[in-house]
Amino acid sequence: MSSGHLPSPTSPRSPTAPSTQHRASEKREYYGFVLYLSSFVAFGTYLAWALLPDEILHALGIYYYPTRWWAIVFPVYILGLIPFTILMFTGINLRRTPPLTSFDTVTDDCANALSIPLDPNKLRKLFSEDSIPEIEDIPITLVNQVLYEEM
Known part of the structure; x- marks a missing residue:
């Protein structure tokens, strides 16, 4: 083998050359x-x-x-911010979720739609604990039928 095919030590492909990612880490x-040290100093100052x-x-x-x-x-204000933040994120997500009748919930041609009839009983049998279904998109109307309608 000729040494021309081996990477040189200064080559970016060389395993010994320092990478930019390593320096950043x-x-x-x-x-x-x-x-880490600053947080201990700040906490010590607070306690003092x-x-x-x-x-x-x-x-x-x-x-x-x-x-x-x-x-x-x-500290009480900070502890009060925790539930406030959780409630705000939950509220924002609920507000931004489109209603079930919106056109934003309609699938497109690229979706891998479920290929069985829209019968909730057949769907329950298909997704029983003994079977592993294929990955498919379930229509929102079928999900609503299974979750919210009594059989």
């Missing part, structure tokens, strides 16, 4: 480590502000800081 690791008496803070040369009322209110 190293940079993210450094940022993540700094963020919330728990140490004024005399100790003044002895450390710290005179200007928020009132201790914020030490309780700020």
Whole structure:
């Protein structure tokens, strides 16, 4: 074999050449480590502000800081944002979902439509626990019949 077919050490295909992706992941690791350490410093500062008496803070040369009322209110606000965020995302998704009568729910020619008759009883037999169905698109009318109509 000639050595002309082997990649050179400076070639981008060489396994020893550093890739751009590897350098980017190293940079993210450094940022993540700094963020990790910063979060502990911030939490320690928060605990010192919330728990140490004024005399100790003044002895450390710290005179200007928020009132201790914020030490309780700020975490409560953050805890209140969690259910608010969940409810807002749920509401936005429900608002953006088109109604079942909308033309946005109609399939196109590229859909792999279910090829059985629209009979809910046959559909239940087809999707029993003993069988593994093929991947097909189920029409929304059939889904509504199975889910919301009594048989």
